[in-house]
Amino acid sequence: MSDGIYAHKVHLSRFNLKHTFESAQPLTFHGDYDELSNSLLYVSNGRLVNVGFFGNDAEGDLVATGSDPSYVAAEIKRRFRTDDDMEKIYKKISTDDYVRTAIKNYNGMRLTVNDKWETTLCYIISQFNNVPRIRGIVKSIMAKYGTPIKNTAGKTVGYTFPESSVLANAAVKDLSKCGAGFRAKYIKEAAEFCTNNMDLYKLNPAKYDKLKEQLIEIKGVGDKVADCIILLGYGNLQAFPIDVWVQRVLQKNYFKGRKKNIKELHKFADKRWGEYGGYAQQYLFHNGRKNGK
């Protein structure tokens, strides 16, 4: 359904679009995946992008079409981290049977790199929430505050993600009506802060500790959400977001079911998976959420 006229193709191994889409990353919350055609439609930087994967379970051609030829190739490369050496990463994080099983179950699941403000908002909304509802809220906010993207027939096929300055001027009551509930005031405050006090696009992605410290200054952003932003917005693989699923997986499989606080778990993960913690976390999280209880 894309009106794109330019196609870009890249051959990849260890890539699975379905697992990537379903693993609660920002694209999960606003992209539209079609199982039959194994393709994903989403909006990036105000442009419509259509990505299809043609091949077997984890090897084939990633084909992207979009309305802007100069944009598509770079978009795919950045978004799906196509330059990541997955063999090397899998080797690094395969410290035990749990990780190896998770990799086998979700072979080819990639981390994505997303717009920094978009990522911030998505994970502020994610707190004390579930994936279907997060998606509903994000889509509702985009439809209300984003700019419609129309095809050549004039039909709206998607919405841009609203800038922080737009949401800074939104009414808390209206944000709440999008389903945000108690998070509505966090959204507005974060939007104001990121418009007036902190430029997310000027923070240094490489300085993990400093970056996290800065992100936590945003109201509604704590330890976990900051790690999500660092991992999926800044692309720093050192981040290891610990949510209820990851906590459960770690306690059950690495601490004989004993309760561990977030700090202890961070120390454990950092020592075990270090610079590739973000990838380890994504496999622990997704495997836990899909197969755990």
Added chain:
DNA sequence: ACCCAGGCGGGCG
């Protein structure tokens, strides 16, 4: 009906 969700801020000890 009941429980829970990719947590966080605030208050208290």
Added chain:
DNA sequence: CGCCCGCATGGG
């Protein structure tokens, strides 16, 4: 510091 509680809402 650490611990504990409330929080809007709707899917399963």
